[in-house]
Amino acid sequence: MDGKLKDAMPVIERLSAAGHQAYFVGGCVRDALLGRPIGDVDIATSARPEAVMAIFPKHVPTGIRHGTVTVFVKGRSYEVTTFRTESDYDDHRRPSDVAFVDDIRTDLKRRDFTVNAMAMDADGRVIDPFGGMSDLERGVIRCVGSPDERFREDALRMVRAVRFAAELGFRIAPSTWRALRRNAGLLRHIALERVGAELDKMVRGADPDRAAALFIRSCLWRTTKTPLETNGLPACAGKVKLSGLEAGDLRWIALWAASNVSPEAAHHWMSQFAFGKKRMRAIFAPLELHAAAASIPDTREAWAALALRHGRQAAADWLDVMRALPGISPVPADRLARWSAWLADIPAFAAAELALDGTELAEAAGRKGGPWIKRTMDRLLLETAAGRLPNERRALLERALRILDNEPDGKDEP
Template identity: 40%
Template sequence: MEKSANQLLDKLLANQYEAYLVGGCVRDRLMHKPVQDFDIATNALPEQVMELFSHTIPTGLKHGTVTVMLEGVAFEVTTFRKESAYEEHRRPQQVEFVSDLQEDLQRRDFTMNAMAIDLKGTVIDPFDGQIDIAQKLVRCVGNPNERFEEDALRLLRCIRFAVNYGFRIEQATWEALLQHAHLLKFVAMERVRVELEKMLAGDNPYQALELLLDSQLLKYVKLELQFPFIKWKTADLPVYLRKLSQLDNPLLRWALLFYSMQTTSDKASRALKKLTFSSKQLKVIIPILNLEIWLHEQIDHALQAKRTPDKNDHVALSSSRVSVDRPDLIWKQAAIQFGKDTLLDWLSIKQIEFSELASNTSLDLKQSVFIVFLRSGNEWISEMPVETLSELDLIGSDLLTHFDMPAGPWVSEFLQRLLLDAAFGNARNQKNHLLKRAEIYRKELNKHE
């Protein structure tokens, strides 16, 4: 990709135009990080760029941007420009093409992004971006109040760059961010989501949560997010969230965050939908929250069944009775109801939570059962002969034929019970054995008719 970018620069230079690599690719190269995209700035007008290259896309001619396709790679080539007043704190009302590179660089957001490199490798850095990178500092170009007033998305970008690069936010930039936090209401929720996803997917998700709380930015998004995090202070962050980065799947980080809020899955779903998370993403996050609630209910039910009054006439339960509650059956039933993947995801986030418990911490009965899940959950899943109805060696028509009965709710009920029996090891997953088991259910049904 870099070779193609240099070829593009070379062709512009050969035709008497100025051309430079600019923005994020310069920043990442100087920080010795992988470069994802190469953006190019030139004094050539969009029409001149399109004349030079055979395969171009008029991406944003109004703003001076042409996409050049070179060897199957897309490069954005933008004419040097300066910008007028911004509309609704997001986009310039109009742009003016200019011939000076520095005029183009001074419109950018942060000093680390306001650098250019020419074909010879010379860095053009009029705003000391290299110094700020060396000092691990996020600093606005020029007046930070003006930068945030121009484009409110920069409020989130500022925090994202700080946490993803492990930088500090320069004091004047931070003060301006706080002063202009209310402007975030002008940013589309989709853009908010993209920035938040990048923060939580990075190496320092806990720092992202701290800065979001310190800045209170999320109070000002376009659509109100009604979940506890909005009202938290940094001191309210559970200690185990410091280990968010141990979860490789970013969606599990979101699941653990919502889990830490102890909010309902409905409220979590509404908040995520406001943030424009996809249905596919919700199908990972929400079942984990529902599983947590379901497990609490099942354990409560199991413990309730084992309660006996002690001599002081209050409810007691010996630890030996916890073992006979068969947590393996609760776990296997959960695997059938929620799916193996959801259980494995739950184990991952629960491991993070319980890793913060001191070795001498006294566990209550429910926590003790959760510890058993953590220790044996993977093994129990692996030993299940079946997990879904499609894996049963029997289908509804087999029951109808065997019993010569009309279809009805009983078919679905029998299938579910047979699935549990096969999963629990109470019956072999073979049609003849399953039908014999179903005969027991039929006798029970007859007694109640």
């Protein structure tokens, strides 16, 4: 038995000792049977929530209305959920009516896909009422029961079907795929933040190229709560091999760079993914650079100005993506090589990194502070980045004073 399941065994044992049924359920069972690394360990039990809380003094009633209690054993946390049925789903996402039951098979019946609708007891015996083990062997993602019903209950399951198929290398059963296409429009009821979390797992997953292809073929990208620019995303199909990039935001950069979607439209769509400002900047600064790269002359100064505008990391990430996927690069390989060398040679990307600061400049120039300082420092920064000026205090000061000779009264330009 997997180490994570062994670590969680005391939870099963304590529930059983108190006279309740208890099983490992869902993804941890699926991954254990496939020999894959296990993520979260979920446990289902016949014990009612109040009984679970009585058995485990250290607990948090994280989803008490739906029967879920997070318990703590030996410093680890586990979600323990009472066997239940669900009905009357609100907005094609959350069940409004939950009833606790005593039979694990009834509980498994409410789950999304057969490969996730299995339970395992403490002895490793698998309860599989819907053919999940057979679907694992055949490599199939198939809904439990009616796929139309499953997707109407929770429209996010359509995106999860695509993710599981790509991550596990499985195919989607024809009946499940047809139902997914029929019900794609229901995705507009799901918060884009939830859809984004699934898409992020796909892009960072084992086969992001297949995930992207399935997401595009399903037309789910058109039916999200905030629709993406029409016909923009399919342009990337077949152009990129995201799996050739490390499993991080370089893949997002490559995906959008290969599409016909404008950076503005992509940013508007992804801004609802709740990625945070820092991460969004890390993705879209390289894309803004990408949009401008083809139009600049092949000179060190032009490249330095573009790199300074977007930042060292953005420039480096963009170059990494273009070198890995030359088919989507707006400039030839020899130019990428030159720009990479020039980037490595830029000594400063901010005025604060120069060997001269604004206070020293004002004192040497005999002027009061003002916008002229920033303007002059920016000139020094560009000339340093362009390789025309060393990042040395004396050289910087001499050049700054020459620049200021054209502004003897210190007034700002109109």
